[in-house]
Amino acid sequence: MTIKTRCTLCDHPNREIINLGNSPPANNFIDTVHDGIKSYPLILDYCDHCSGLQLRHTLEKELLYSEYTYLTPDTDSLTEHYQLIIDFLLNENYISQDTNCLEIGSNNGRFLKHLKSNVNSVLGVDPAKNVAEFAAELGIETIVDFFSKQIVDELKKKREEIELIVARHMFAHNSYPNEIFEGIDDLLGNKGVILIENQYAFETLRTGAFDQIYHEHMFYYSVKNMKNYLKSHNYELNDILLTEIHGGSIVFVGSRKGTFSISSNIKEQLDYEEDLLKDDLIFKEFIEVFEHVKTKVLNELNQDISNSKKIIAYGAPAKAFTMFSALELDNSKIGACVDTSITKIGKIFPVFNIPVISERDLSQMEYDTVLVTAWNYKEDILKRSETLFRKGTKLIFPLPEYEIIYV
Numbered sequence: 121m122t123i124k125t126r127c128t129l130c131d132h133p134n135r136e137i138i139n140l141g142n143s144p145p146a147n148n149f150i151d152t153v154h155d156g157i158k159s160y161p162l163i164l165d166y167c168d169h170c171s172g173l174q175l176r177h178t179l180e181k182e183l184l185y186s187e188y189t190y191l192t193p194d195t196d197s198l199t200e201h202y203q204l205i206i207d208f209l210l211n212e213n214y215i216s217q218d219t220n221c222l223e224i225g226s227n228n229g230r231f232l233k234h235l236k237s238n239v240n241s242v243l244g245v246d247p248a249k250n251v252a253e254f255a256a257e258l259g260i261e262t263i264v265d266f267f268s269k270q271i272v273d274e275l276k277k278k279r280e281e282i283e284l285i286v287a288r289h290m291f292a293h294n295s296y297p298n299e300i301f302e303g304i305d306d307l308l309g310n311k312g313v314i315l316i317e318n319q320y321a322f323e324t325l326r327t328g329a330f331d332q333i334y335h336e337h338m339f340y341y342s343v344k345n346m347k348n349y350l351k352s353h354n355y356e357l358n359d360i361l362l363t364e365i366h367g368g369s370i371v372f373v374g375s376r377k378g379t380f381s382i383s384s385n386i387k388e389q390l391d392y393e394e395d396l397l398k399d400d401l402i403f404k405e406f407i408e409v410f411e412h413v414k415t416k417v418l419n420e421l422n423q424d425i426s427n428s429k430k431i432i433a434y435g436a437p438a439k440a441f442t443m444f445s446a447l448e449l450d451n452s453k454i455g456a457c458v459d460t461s462i463t464k465i466g467k468i469f470p471v472f473n474i475p476v477i478s479e480r481d482l483s484q485m486e487y488d489t490v491l492v493t494a495w496n497y498k499e500d501i502l503k504r505s506e507t508l509f510r511k512g513t514k515l516i517f518p519l520p521e522y523e524i525i526y527v
Contacts, residue, residue, distance in 0.1 A: 121160060122178045122295060127167035129297070129339075129349055134165035134176070137403050138330070138410070143445035145184055146334040146438035149467035149476065157470035162333055162442065164340070166403070170348045171393075173321050173340035175333070178295040181247075181266060184336055194230065195500045201365045202234040205317075208361050209284075214313045214373060214380075215239055219283045222275070222307065224267045224300065225290030229255030236260075239284070245271060250463065272303040283312040289366070291316045292339040301353055311379055313358070316346070316372040322393055323368025325402045327520035328409025330446060331439035331493075332366075341372070343389040350374045359383040366496050368520070414447055416522045417491070421453060424489050424514075432487045433457040434501065434515075435494020436464050436476050443493050443518070444472045451475075454491065458482050479508060489514045 127134055142159035150157065163176040209215045219239040223232055226244025228251055236242050236259075244262040246252050252262040265271055275282070285304050294300055304314055321340040324332045333340075341349075347357040358380045361371035373380075396402040424431060433440065436459035444450065450472040457474050458481075459465060465478045477485070490509065492501060495517050501508070505515065505527050513527040 121180070124165070124174070124176055124178065127170060127172050128174060128295070129172045129345070130167060130170040130352070132167055132169035134167050134174070136176075137164045137166050137173070138333075138407055139163045140330060140333055140442060140446045143334065143441050144470045145179055146336055146441040148184070148470065149436075149464055150470045151467060153468060153473050159445070159471055160335060162335070162445070164333055171342055171345040171397070172349075173342070173345070175335065175338050177335075178338050179335050181294065184293075195497060196503075197365065197497065197500055198230070199234070201363060202231050204363060205231075205315075205361065205371060206235055206238055208371070209315070209373075210238065212359060212373075214315075215284055220280050221284040221286060222279075222282050223286040223288065224304075225287065225293070226255060226260070226262055227251055229258045229260030229262060231286070231288060232260045233258045241280070243279070267300060267303055269303065272306050275307060281309040281312075282307050283309045284315065285312065286315045286317075288315070288317040289319075289369075292318045292341060293336045295338060297339065297349075305353065305355075308376075310376065313373055313375045313380070314355075316341075316374070317369055319366055320362065320368050320370035321345070322396060322402060323362075323370075325406040326396070327368065328406055328413060329368070329439075329519050330406075330410045330413075331442040331519070334438050334442045336438055341370070342393055343370070343372075343386065344393050346372050346374075347386065347390070356380075356382060357386055360385050360389060362389075410446075413518050413522055417516065417518050418447060420516060420524070421449075421489070421491070425453060429488040430455055430486050431489045431491065432482075432485065433474070433491045433493045435459060435492060435497070436461070436469070437494050437496075439496075440493035441469070443491075444469065444474070449474075449491075455487070456481075456485065457493070458490075459494075482508070487513070489516065491516045491518070493518075495519050 140162040144159050161177045165176050220241045221239050223244045226246045232242040245267050247266045249264050252264045255262045321342040350357050355374045359373045363369050436457045451474050454474050456477045464476045467476050509527045515525045517523045
């Protein structure tokens, strides 16, 4: 573990925004209950110089990703999201049928599968062997390794020029993004583009989505921060695409200086961010929403427990680790957590000791209340709610706006 007191992106001092306590590394489930799992601090810091938001404590990549259990789900909302990104790239002439694409942190290859017919070639790089095997089943070639100088050198020898490099929800997942960017710069063709997608820092803060803060998410990018970062590497931020996926994400498109025009979207979003940064308004609102959600959820759960109601959770994403730790929930309050990922079913949340069960197991359980920890898939869950949950079940959606819905 590394403890940072200065900004990794520009080496200026950081200051604390919020301390969410200690949590075990997200997505690292266990097979049996034991006491040997460590928890680490979740403290979000801010750099006034480059507007960078980052975790103070960062964990080694081997601890986070070598035995990874997250599989990109196959949902309608994600399928629509992929098409939105692809249409955006096509409409703005960032890609064509001649484009060769590399995705770093490609997971099970679902995005590349959707992109494949729109470009010349696709290739993924991902360190988790168990996850890459699913990509192979989809017909997506994947190099099973961390993106490194060695991988870059091998690709330069064997591959045609790469015109699109994609880093979706992973550029924020590395202690030293400069190392990733150096590899990107080395591989990218002179007229190529990079696509970086992450949770949008200002949407995370505005909605109070505190559970988006976990050890994988080491950085939280804004337009101002990404513009500054790319400029420091002689690149330009050319365009952005704001989406609703994962509770509010942003797609950044960048290229070498002077390669593509700069969209008016950039200035509009920069003005929006500047207004929210005045007098730390966005940070104050974030903390207020967090306290509000914490109070509402705990009051509801405690009242149900006092009335002998049985409580479970739905969704075992990384954000559930923060939800459980920040609200101090464990198996004394949450009887089980339902998930659809075969890499998680049958496992146990470390420290909280909450078992992960399948939807089939759910049909045989007694429960009254469901805390929806996968709230970012709210629409998908509600579409299936009448067949998935028992009639009369109380669903608690803690975010992005606290809401209770009865099935």
